[in-house]
Amino acid sequence: MGGRSSDYVPTTRWGKWLDERLPIGRVVKNQFIDYPTPRNLNYLWTFGGILTLILVGQIATGVVLAMHYQPSATGAFDSIEHIRRDVNYGWMLRNFHSVGASMFFFAVFIHIFRGIYYGSYKAPREVLWILGVLIMLLMMATAFMGYTLPWGQMSFWGVTVITNLFSALDTIYNGLGTTIVEWLWGGYAVSGVTLNRFFSLHYLLPFILTGVVVLHIWALHVVGQNNPTGLDLKESSDCVPMHPYATSKDAVGICAFLLLYAWFVFFVPDYLGHADNYVEANPLVTPPHIVPEWYFLPFYAILRAFTSSFLGIPLGQYAKLCGVIAMFSAVVVIAFAPWLDTSRIRSAKYRPIFKWFFWFFVFTCVSLGYLGSKPAEGVYVIASQIFTVCYFLFFLAAMPIIGLIETPRRLPRSITESVLGEGGGGLPSGAAAAPEVR
Amino acid sequence: MSTEALEPHRRDFLVVAGNAFAAVGAASLLWPFIQQMNPDASTMALSSVEVDLAPVKEGQAITVMWRGKPIFIRNRTETEVKSAENVNVKTLPDDLARNENLPPDDPATDANRTIKGHENWIVLIGICTHLGCIPKGQTFGDERGEFGGWFCPCHGSQYDTSGRIRKGPAPRNLEVPPYAFTTDTKIKIG
Numbered sequence: 001m002g003g004r005s006s007d008y009v010p011t012t013r014w015g016k017w018l019d020e021r022l023p024i025g026r027v028v029k030n031q032f033i034d035y036p037t038p039r040n041l042n043y044l045w046t047f048g049g050i051l052t053l054i055l056v057g058q059i060a061t062g063v064v065l066a067m068h069y070q071p072s073a074t075g076a077f078d079s080i081e082h083i084r085r086d087v088n089y090g091w092m093l094r095n096f097h098s099v100g101a102s103m104f105f106f107a108v109f110i111h112i113f114r115g116i117y118y119g120s121y122k123a124p125r126e127v128l129w130i131l132g133v134l135i136m137l138l139m140m141a142t143a144f145m146g147y148t149l150p151w152g153q154m155s156f157w158g159v160t161v162i163t164n165l166f167s168a169l170d171t172i173y174n175g176l177g178t179t180i181v182e183w184l185w186g187g188y189a190v191s192g193v194t195l196n197r198f199f200s201l202h203y204l205l206p207f208i209l210t211g212v213v214v215l216h217i218w219a220l221h222v223v224g225q226n227n228p229t230g231l232d233l234k235e236s237s238d239c240v241p242m243h244p245y246a247t248s249k250d251a252v253g254i255c256a257f258l259l260l261y262a263w264f265v266f267f268v269p270d271y272l273g274h275a276d277n278y279v280e281a282n283p284l285v286t287p288p289h290i291v292p293e294w295y296f297l298p299f300y301a302i303l304r305a306f307t308s309s310f311l312g313i314p315l316g317q318y319a320k321l322c323g324v325i326a327m328f329s330a331v332v333v334i335a336f337a338p339w340l341d342t343s344r345i346r347s348a349k350y351r352p353i354f355k356w357f358f359w360f361f362v363f364t365c366v367s368l369g370y371l372g373s374k375p376a377e378g379v380y381v382i383a384s385q386i387f388t389v390c391y392f393l394f395f396l397a398a399m400p401i402i403g404l405i406e407t408p409r410r411l412p413r414s415i416t417e418s419v420l421g422e423g424g425g426g427l428p429s430g431a432a433a434a435p436e437v438r
Numbered sequence: 439m440s441t442e443a444l445e446p447h448r449r450d451f452l453v454v455a456g457n458a459f460a461a462v463g464a465a466s467l468l469w470p471f472i473q474q475m476n477p478d479a480s481t482m483a484l485s486s487v488e489v490d491l492a493p494v495k496e497g498q499a500i501t502v503m504w505r506g507k508p509i510f511i512r513n514r515t516e517t518e519v520k521s522a523e524n525v526n527v528k529t530l531p532d533d534l535a536r537n538e539n540l541p542p543d544d545p546a547t548d549a550n551r552t553i554k555g556h557e558n559w560i561v562l563i564g565i566c567t568h569l570g571c572i573p574k575g576q577t578f579g580d581e582r583g584e585f586g587g588w589f590c591p592c593h594g595s596q597y598d599t600s601g602r603i604r605k606g607p608a609p610r611n612l613e614v615p616p617y618a619f620t621t622d623t624k625i626k627i628g
Contacts, residue, residue: 157571161592164570171609174542183472187481189506189565197475284501284508286571288591304593307607308531316531317609320568376593376607 031221036239037246038227040419044114045225045246046253047107053254054104055213059206061097069149071199073192076151077280095269101143102272103261105295108136116337117358119346120226126338128219131212133335138209140296140331145202147293151195152277157290159198160190165303168321189283229418230346231411238415289375297372298365302391303327304376305384326388333395340395342403350409354402361394481505486628488620491559499576501564504627508564508572509615510588511625514599518586519557522548522600530611531603537614546611548600556619561627562601563615566590568608573597588612 008026010016019026068087070079083090112132115121121129144162148155163184169177186193224233233239240246264271272294276287292300306323309315315322333340348355368387374380412418487504489511494500499512514522527533527545534543535550544550552560566573568590574580575588575597583589583596585604590596595606602611617627 157592161569161571164568167567167570168609183476185477186475187477187506191481191506193478193481283506284503284572286573286591290571290592304607307594308605319607320609323607 033241033243035221035242036224036233037242038225038233038415039238039240039245040227040229040415041225041246041249042228043249043253044110044118045227046250046257047111047114048220049250050107050254050257051104051111052213054100054107055206055210058097058100058104059210061093061100062203062206064093065097066203069199071149071196073151073195073281076149076195080150092265095265099261099264099269099272101146102264102293102295103257104139105143107257108139109295112136112334113362115226116361117348118226118228119230119341119343119348121337122341122344122346123338124223125219125226128216128223129338130335131216131219133331135209135212135216136334137331138205138212142202142205142209143293143295145198145205148195148198149202150277151281153279153281153285153287154274154277154290156190156281156283157286158292159194161290162292163190163194165320165324165327168324171317171321191283226346227415228347228349229412229415230350231415231418234414235416291373294369294373297370298368298391299327299330299372301368301372301384302330302388304372305381305388307376307381311382311385311389326392330391333392337395337399340399342400343406343408344403345408345411350411351402351406352409353406354398357394357398357402360390361398364390364394486626488624488626490624492623496558501576502627504563504615509627510560510562510564510576510601510612512560512576512599514558514560516558518599519548521586522551522598522602525598525600525602532610534611535614536611538616539614539618546600546602551600551602551611551614553617553619559625560599560601561614561617561625562612564588564612566592566595566608567603567610567612568593568595568606573612 008019008029010019010025015025018024065083068079068083068090070076080094083094085091087093115129115132144158148159163181166180166184167177169180171177182188184194185191186197231238274291291297303323303326306315306319306326308319310319310322343351343354345351348358364387368384368391371380371384371387376384412422484505487502489500489502489509491511491513494511494513496513497515499510502509502511525548527547530546533546535546537544537550539553540550549557564572564576569592571590571592573588573590573595575582581589581591583605585596585598587597587599587601587604590606590608593607595608596604597608597612598604600611601614603609615627617625620626
């Protein structure tokens, strides 16, 4: 941020005094009030603001919940019920937090799909994109540890299954995986010790997440926002000041999103959870069907697609390792999108072939999500294997090849032209690019 | 001037040595922060349990806890022992015994999974080697899979009556914990 020339003039003596010592007002004015925003942003661009709001909300409700929660194997389950029943407004704050996690992922998935559709990952936004993938990884780690805390059956067995993923390293070097898993557990099995450290980390990670979000926004403000045409800002009529134009649009998006959020919180708070998690953790009984939260299902389906064979290829004892590598690769591969996509056109609006593959990719992700919720047997396994291949082919084959063979549609000359039509350029009627002078 | 500046000086040596010393010192301070997460002394202390097998009739099974893990003990019927013995080890997905009481490269014969003279008893760590679920098969009416041993409900791994993986994603046979018979009807695990 900063570096741009500014016509910020502090109006009060105190403002002038502060500006010479900590130019925070200057940064806010330059970066969040006058900041040039493409004039053609659609509602998909409101998800950045929505996500910021959810992050703040999750931290606020989380801090409050921690005042009533007991991170011990004997106290955790009861303290959650205590929060739901006894603590003033505890039921509401707890629902805000647990539903908030789902809403967070819902919004972040839309945010990422938007980025892929409009080519927001392409130069010069590679670092912005990688920071985004990092944020998603941190979100996943935080959500996973948070889901442990109620200490129900799904919590307990979810942790058991996921931490055991690391034991796959035993097939590379005998004992390595076991050592790591026991280090994570602080014992020979998941126990209250594990719960306690996960609570500590669940409280820490959101603050690291916030730090990366600051970097994400910083990188965004260096390169500027992408927009539905994928064109760069070329003339002053291409943009409007962030406030009040983008901010008011964000406000509409946020209100609509909050309606959905509130509907879940107040009417179906447990709809996205599992009934099994209202049974206290029991290390001797595995629930018949372990399923992660919905937002992990596509990745879970990829993990489980690797049984003793994969599409007829025998994997033997490497099945587990392959599944684990595939699952992590499914996230990591997203970070390489800027270099895998060979097309110089950003927006799929002007890419007739890529557009279809994009929608097929969305279908692949939704299908994997559905398959992740089904038991790992019969036709579900085969379907998971096919869609796993489709998932990776989108990044490793579709992105590089389509860019080379596709003839893009004609691009408008500028954002202004895309909004006002050819020859309709010139000054827009309402949206002034320069800040108003008062 | 410039060639002179590139020559290593005594000062350069001091800078490199000093920084390296500080780096090693800082890195060594990291160890306590890592080591504190490993199993603590109170966890390590729960190292052995004694189990009385007398009440377990043929065909029955019991589950006990050892180091926070379930231990499956099954008194196998004669047909179950036979079916476990008649398996060609070469055809198994994991052909190692995985028995803590034996050297690590012993083959996964049924004899190597049990203790001589007590072949009807199979003692296993009841944790699926795939992702750590507790397989079914300890109580009557449980699904035991195609091979009559144990069936993991999470991802469908199937174990035979010797606890060896036969089908599904698990990479290894169920582990045999370190144990010994203290009398004819008592074992000590750990």
